[in-house]
Amino acid sequence: MFKQNVFRKVKIDVLHNKFSIVIVVIFAFLIFSGSVINNSLRNGINNMEKRLGADIIIVPAGSKENAENMLLEGQRSTFYFDRKVFDTISKFEGVSEVTEQCFLKSMSADCCSSEVSIVFYDPDKDFILAPWIGNINQKKDTESKKIIVGYNVDVSKELGIMLFGKKYEIAGQMAKTGTSLDDSVYFSFDEMKDVCKRAEEKGAFLTDIQKKENIISSVYINIKDGYKVTDIVRQCHNELEEDFDTVFPKELTKALSKSYINILKLINIILFTGGTFLMLILALVNIISMNQRKREIALYRINGNSVRRVSFRILSEIILVNIIGAFVGCGIGILVIIPFGNYIGTLFDMPYLGPDFIGIIILTIKAIAIITLLGVVASCNPIYKVCKIEPYLALRKEGE
Amino acid sequence: MKLSVQNAFVKYKNKKNNTLEDVSLDFSSGEFVAVMGPSGSGKSTLLACMSGILKPHHGKVIWNDKSIYELKDKELSQIHGKEISYVSQSNIFLKEYTINENILLPYNIDIRNKEWLEKAKSILEKFRINQLGNNYPEQLSGGELKRASIARAILMSPKVIIADEPTTGLDKETAGIILDYLDKLAQKEKIVIIATHDENVKKYCNNVYNIEKGKVIRKTYHER
Ligand SMILES: Nc1ncnc2c1ncn2[C@@H]1O[C@H](COP(=O)(O)OP(=O)(O)OP(=O)(O)O)[C@@H](O)[C@H]1O
Ligand SMILES: [Mg+2]
Numbered sequence: 001m002f003k004q005n006v007f008r009k010v011k012i013d014v015l016h017n018k019f020s021i022v023i024v025v026i027f028a029f030l031i032f033s034g035s036v037i038n039n040s041l042r043n044g045i046n047n048m049e050k051r052l053g054a055d056i057i058i059v060p061a062g063s064k065e066n067a068e069n070m071l072l073e074g075q076r077s078t079f080y081f082d083r084k085v086f087d088t089i090s091k092f093e094g095v096s097e098v099t100e101q102c103f104l105k106s107m108s109a110d111c112c113s114s115e116v117s118i119v120f121y122d123p124d125k126d127f128i129l130a131p132w133i134g135n136i137n138q139k140k141d142t143e144s145k146k147i148i149v150g151y152n153v154d155v156s157k158e159l160g161i162m163l164f165g166k167k168y169e170i171a172g173q174m175a176k177t178g179t180s181l182d183d184s185v186y187f188s189f190d191e192m193k194d195v196c197k198r199a200e201e202k203g204a205f206l207t208d209i210q211k212k213e214n215i216i217s218s219v220y221i222n223i224k225d226g227y228k229v230t231d232i233v234r235q236c237h238n239e240l241e242e243d244f245d246t247v248f249p250k251e252l253t254k255a256l257s258k259s260y261i262n263i264l265k266l267i268n269i270i271l272f273t274g275g276t277f278l279m280l281i282l283a284l285v286n287i288i289s290m291n292q293r294k295r296e297i298a299l300y301r302i303n304g305n306s307v308r309r310v311s312f313r314i315l316s317e318i319i320l321v322n323i324i325g326a327f328v329g330c331g332i333g334i335l336v337i338i339p340f341g342n343y344i345g346t347l348f349d350m351p352y353l354g355p356d357f358i359g360i361i362i363l364t365i366k367a368i369a370i371i372t373l374l375g376v377v378a379s380c381n382p383i384y385k386v387c388k389i390e391p392y393l394a395l396r397k398e399g400e
Numbered sequence: 401m402k403l404s405v406q407n408a409f410v411k412y413k414n415k416k417n418n419t420l421e422d423v424s425l426d427f428s429s430g431e432f433v434a435v436m437g438p439s440g441s442g443k444s445t446l447l448a449c450m451s452g453i454l455k456p457h458h459g460k461v462i463w464n465d466k467s468i469y470e471l472k473d474k475e476l477s478q479i480h481g482k483e484i485s486y487v488s489q490s491n492i493f494l495k496e497y498t499i500n501e502n503i504l505l506p507y508n509i510d511i512r513n514k515e516w517l518e519k520a521k522s523i524l525e526k527f528r529i530n531q532l533g534n535n536y537p538e539q540l541s542g543g544e545l546k547r548a549s550i551a552r553a554i555l556m557s558p559k560v561i562i563a564d565e566p567t568t569g570l571d572k573e574t575a576g577i578i579l580d581y582l583d584k585l586a587q588k589e590k591i592v593i594i595a596t597h598d599e600n601v602k603k604y605c606n607n608v609y610n611i612e613k614g615k616v617i618r619k620t621y622h623e624r
Contacts, residue, residue: 005512012496299492302453303506303552304481306474390455392448397490 013317014324016293020285020379021325024371027278028329032367033337034267036355039363040178040341041260044351045253047177048072050132052249054220056232058089061243067218068247072256072351074179076103076117080215081242089219092235094227099125100216102189104196107204109185111161112153117184118199120192121148123171128220129186133172146171147191152182164198178342178353256350263348275374282378290314290379290386297387298394311387315376318383322375326368333367334360401464401559403427403450403484403591408459410445410614419445420456421614427560427593432586432604435595437611443595444489444564446611450593451486451562452476463560481507485553487563489595491545493537499524500533503552516555523551527577543574550578560591567598579604 014021052071059067063079070076086100104118121129129148147168149155160167163185176182187195193213200206209215223232233246290297293314300310337344338354345352355363386394404427410420419442427433435443448454450461452468460467463484468476480486493502501511503520511517524530527547532540540548546566553561561582567575575598583604586592594601602608602622610618 015496295492296494298453299494299506301477302451302480302486302488304477304479304556305506305508306477308473309477309508390453392445392451392454395453395488395490395492396444 010320010324013321017289017318017321019289020282020318020375021321021328023278023282023285024322024325024375025329025332027275027282027374028326028367028371029333029336030271030274030278030329031370032330032333032363034271035363035367036333036337036360037344038264038267039359040344040352040354041263041348041350043353043355044178044345045256045260047132047175047353048256048351049253051128051177051181052253053128053131053222054249055223056221056229057247057249058085058219058221058236058240059217059245059247061245064245064247067245068252071247071249071252072349073345074177074181074351076106076180076184078103078105078210079217080209081217081244083214083216085240085242085244086216086219088239088241089221089236092232092239094224094231094235095221096224097125097127097222098219099127100219101128102192102216104199104210105204105206106183107199109163110165110202111163112183114152114183116150116153116163117180118195119184119186120189120195121186123188127222129172129174132175132177146188148172148174148186150174150182150184151176153185164195164202166194166198176353176356177351178345179351259348260350263350279374279378282375283382286318286379286382290382294386294389294394295397298389298391301387301391302395307384307387311383314383314387315379318375318379319372322372323368325375326371327364329371330364330367334364401429401589401591402462403560404462405446405450406460406462408446408449408456408461410442410449410454410456417614419614420449423449423459423611423614423616425450425609425616427591429559429589429591430586431591431593431606432583433591433593434601434605434608435593435611436597436608439597441611442614443611445614447562447564447593447595448486451484452479453486481553481558482556483558484560484562485556485558487550487553487561487566489564489568491537491542491549493545493548495537498534498536499529499540499548502537503548503555506552507555520551520555523554524548526581527551543570546570547574547578550581554585558590560593561585562593564595565597566594567596567601572600575600 048071057067060079060081066077066079089095090098099122102120104120106115106117109116133148148171149161151174155161155170155173160169196206196211221232223229229248236244297310300313341352341354405423405425408420408423409418411418423446435446437443445454449456452461455469461469463479468479494505497505500517500520504511504516509516521530521533524533529544529547532544537545550563550566566578579601582592605622608620608622609616
């Protein structure tokens, strides 16, 4: 009985405000998607900054663009040079930290439904992966070899993982990046020979270069205080035997931050103009609907409701309708924006890290709060004005 | 109990002349009053004025020593419906709600409130429309709506019932039901004031005021 009544009241309230609810839905959708996109881009950049934990990255000549793409979008590509490069750089003056990685290839593995990227890293010297390892398994086990896995690699069932017929222990799992880095598996360089052999046995095709043992893809360098990037680059030019390219992650983020700010401006402009426009329409719709309802309001008044009470009654109805509308708007936003997050990222050419479940809930609540507040602002005046009309004048029909 | 209008003037914005001009009237318990006069003479305006829903530009309406238009909105609202009830010329109903709900909701009474629902039903019964309580307004005839409208006005047993043309457009029998009921209320020491064109109403009334162009031109006393 009670539920039925509430449902009926809501239905009638929505019916009373069927025009404004449409506007509220659109408005909520705009605000929600705007904040989701903004949020995701910001998280994407923050996340990227975290994983660009090096001052300089040295990559083989001609792979600069690929390396940058890997940093920005997590797209893996293969490029190699000799390990000597790393050894040489290690001896440079002004280098505080240096570590190397090698990306072998992406392939299907027994552990996972999608392909995983096989990467080798140096656990002792690493400073690239460490900052964004989400959870670390402290358990010491000397038997099985330790690996680090990306966010998407499913390790929930057991702490170990089967890869190419061998069991590995998970030393840590990366935080979510929203990119294909989430599908990576990081082995120690010690494992390189073994992994390659096993992968080949499982039918993976390796090129001649990939079969070599002493290859690496990139060298990450952090510079000592008091030294400049140019100091390192100069030494590279003088001493490296192979041709190379340099990538400066921090400049990448700078450029990204700039375009993020521009996108943010765009979002704000759309929200502001769209919002103002919708607010105006909402106010107008409210004026019209309040005028249509002035007889109803007068009826409440002649039966003992004060102006205040009637105003609150109508206002609470409008708040309810706004919340419902905002909910629907956010719902549409969730259906439309969330699944296409990665597409939006590529559209803007920006790293994009969509909100998680709790993030979505927070953004939804925020959007609902904003919409409800704006809805109240847009309706307060029309409500009060109509509630204040002398009941007799409001009650009269034409020709009485 | 006394209701009086003192030197009331009403002028509508777009009108040159006063619609009510210096009207003074007194009513006391047990009185059944008819206000008569040609169309446009100001009957509805006068009734609204007395009901506390249209403030005169000049003059006062006194209810039990209180000048009602000088009361705060909240205080005045406590008089509406509970002490002085007004039934408008047209039937005002919320089309999404049933007749029962239309009677209770404007007083902020929930339809699940058994006590009040019973009360509403018993009044509808006296008006012989109790079977229509769960119908929607659009399913009722004009006369039925008028009765429901009066039923709503007397739900709280107000001391003054002011009804604008409660019998206009109704057949004799229906009009009779309504007038008989209002008569009973007057006998219970209520004040009943109606505006009407209906000469047959006179026989119910103690006093008949005739107004023309916003002025009371005659008061006739009737033996009931
Ligand atoms: N809201 C209003 N604005 C302007 N003029 C009004 C308004 N209400 C009433 N009037 C005018 O005031 C005059 C009196 O109107 P009122 O409704 O009181 O007459 P009445 O005696 O009740 O008429 P009827 O018998 O037709 O119901 C009319 O000339 C009418 O046009
Ligand atoms: Mg009238």
